[in-house]
Amino acid sequence: QSALTQPPSASGSPGQSVTISCTGTSSDVGGYNYVSWYQQHPGKAPKLMISEVTKRPSGVPDRFSGSKSGNTASLTVSGLQAEDEADYYCSSYAGSNIYVFGTGTKVTVL
Amino acid sequence: QVQLVQSGAEVKKPGASVKVSCQASGYSFTTYYLHWVRQAPGQGLEWMGILNPSGGSTTYAQNFQGRVTMTRDTSTSTLYMEVSSLRSEDTAVYYCAREPRGSGTYDYWGQGTLVTVSS
Numbered sequence: 001q002s003a004l005t006q007p008p009s010a011s012g013s014p015g016q017s018v019t020i021s022c023t024g025t026s027s028d029v030g031g032y033n034y035v036s037w038y039q040q041h042p043g044k045a046p047k048l049m050i051s052e053v054t055k056r057p058s059g060v061p062d063r064f065s066g067s068k069s070g071n072t073a074s075l076t077v078s079g080l081q082a083e084d085e086a087d088y089y090c091s092s093y094a095g096s097n098i099y100v101f102g103t104g105t106k107v108t109v110l
Numbered sequence: 111q112v113q114l115v116q117s118g119a120e121v122k123k124p125g126a127s128v129k130v131s132c133q134a135s136g137y138s139f140t141t142y143y144l145h146w147v148r149q150a151p152g153q154g155l156e157w158m159g160i161l162n163p164s165g166g167s168t169t170y171a172q173n174f175q176g177r178v179t180m181t182r183d184t185s186t187s188t189l190y191m192e193v194s195s196l197r198s199e200d201t202a203v204y205y206c207a208r209e210p211r212g213s214g215t216y217d218y219w220g221q222g223t224l225v226t227v228s229s
Contacts, residue, residue: 034214
């Protein structure tokens with residue numbers, strides 16, 4: 001199972017929006033609505049930001065939103081804040097109890 | 111509150127084995143799937159495998175089949191992962207993570223366990 005493809009980096013000024021893509025195949029991202037997104041600050045465990053493509057867990061700011069079209073899922077962070085600077089990873093179910101992560105994207109707040 | 115508390119850092123020599131534990135609390139242990147995920151220094155997240163605590167069934171990523179064994183002890187709500195034939199490339203932080211069944215989502219994570227493989 002190959003890793004999902006994410007851009008290595010993305011950036012934006014405070015208050016702007018940034019969108020991160022996560023491209024897979026019809027066997028993972030395109031085949032299931034089980035795409036989730038995680039935020040990871042240096043030295044910390046990942047934190048769930050979006051589940052099942054679009055669901056935002058309690059406590060996650062509504063500046064974070066998810067979507068999917070075909071084999072590509074996306075995470076959008078609106079109204080960027082300094083604390084949003086982190087690594088972001090997507091994850092997808094790939095069938096037969098197999099799961100896969102994306103390659104990761106470093107978001108920089110300029 | 112839900113907690114996943116992992117065992118402490120380990121230093122192992124190449125060829126040795128390591129067993130990492132993850133003790134769950136704050137929820138019914140057998141009603142959520144559990145996963146292991148690793149992260150090599152400066153690298154991304156890598157899914158290793160899943161265990162269903164209810165029956166103990168497991169599925170491993172192809173990269174780890176034959177070298178990783180996941181088990182659990184329901185009496186202590188503890189998940190274990192053993193990696194054998196360690197090599198330097200296995201140096202990483204290993205995380206356990208909980209999945210609400212049927213969600214494909216890791217909603218709680220352990221704090222991570224650093225395993226260093228060095229001669």
